[in-house]
Amino acid sequence: MTVTPTDRRPPLGDLLRTWRERRRLSQLELANRAEVSARHLSFIETGRSRPSREMIAQLAERLEVPLRERNRLLLAAGYAPAYGETDLDAPELAAARDAVRRVLAGHEPYPAVVVDRRWQLLDANPSLRLFTRLAAPDLLVPPVNVLRVSLHPEGLAPHILNLGEWRSHLLGRLTRQVELSGDVELAGLLRELRGYPCAQPEPVADLPGPGEFVVPLRIRSAGRTLSFFSTVATFGTPLDVTLAELVIESFYPADRDTVAALRAQAAEPAGD
Structure with missing residues (x-):
């Protein structure tokens, strides 16, 4: 089987967990900030639940994830990137x-x-x-x-x-x-x-x-x-x-x- 770049992309749950830990937040703290249940957030991080595009955007906002990395979260979940990267001279x-x-x-x-x-x-x-x-x-x-x-x-x-x-x-x-x-x-x-x-x-x-x-x-x-x-x-x-x-x-x-x-x-x- 040929391994493509998509195959090597980290799962969304792993990326979210990394950002949450980088911000020193527990699942409960992030869930409260994002106004979701801790159970639902746990399911997202373990891959048992596929979040909507809007949910990813909401979690990324509460985690203060840079726009470049928000695109990476969306791609990991199977969505198209939301933020363009335009050449400064464009x-x-x-x-x-x-x-x-x-x-x-x-x-x-x-x-x-x-x-x-x-x-x-x-x-x-x-x-x-x-x-x-x-x-x-x-x-x-x-x-x-x-x-x-x-x-x-x-x-x-x-x-x-x-x-x-x-x-x-x-x-x-x-x-x-x-x-x-x-x-x-x-x-x-x-x-x-x-x-x-x-x-x-x-x-x-x-x-x-x-x-x-x-x-x-x-x-x-x-x-x-x-x-x-x-x-x-x-x-x-x-x-x-x-x-x-x-x-x-x-x-x-x-x-x-x-x-x-x-x-x-x-x-x-x-x-x-």
Whole structure:
């Protein structure tokens, strides 16, 4: 008998149980949240009952399953995927693409990047060159992973004055993402990044220093110390996998010297 990819697909019950355990919920807790009986949920997980498409969607919503994985649940139950995955350059996403680029342009002269679920660079504004010109050229060959560029010993890491603090912050974000998504490629990236050298202490928890209100990124560039904090934006009600996984991270100057440096960079001729 020839084994097809469909034959190797995990049963729906196993996938649901994995997500439930990842969210640290008992069957009774999930059943209450989804307004179904614990007995019915047990039957679904053991394969004794085939849930409707609507029931799968309801359970996935209560488990906060990413759209990509919701499609996987539907396929495992024999249903067609509900959420499309449209190329970002496709005409259908023109309005969303325009919105993203407006955000990038409006953030000038401060750096901003657009990344996908695996932290690969999709777009950026010209001010990002403040960071990229500090990294080795081979790290900037597409596909560019912004976490790798940030923490690699030939990337930004040697220029980050508070590397231990910033590294702990980034690895903490990635760890939480791996725990929430179960993404094996992200888990591999986490192992890689943890293997990069760091001579500074890495705090277990983010604790503010004097006058700090966010975890800062402090970089030494061209003999100047620049300080930033960042914000993260996502689409509020995505129904497409691509948009659901899109993240815009915007960096803001944390002091007047950094504001002046960024304005000076913006006045430089293109290509400098």
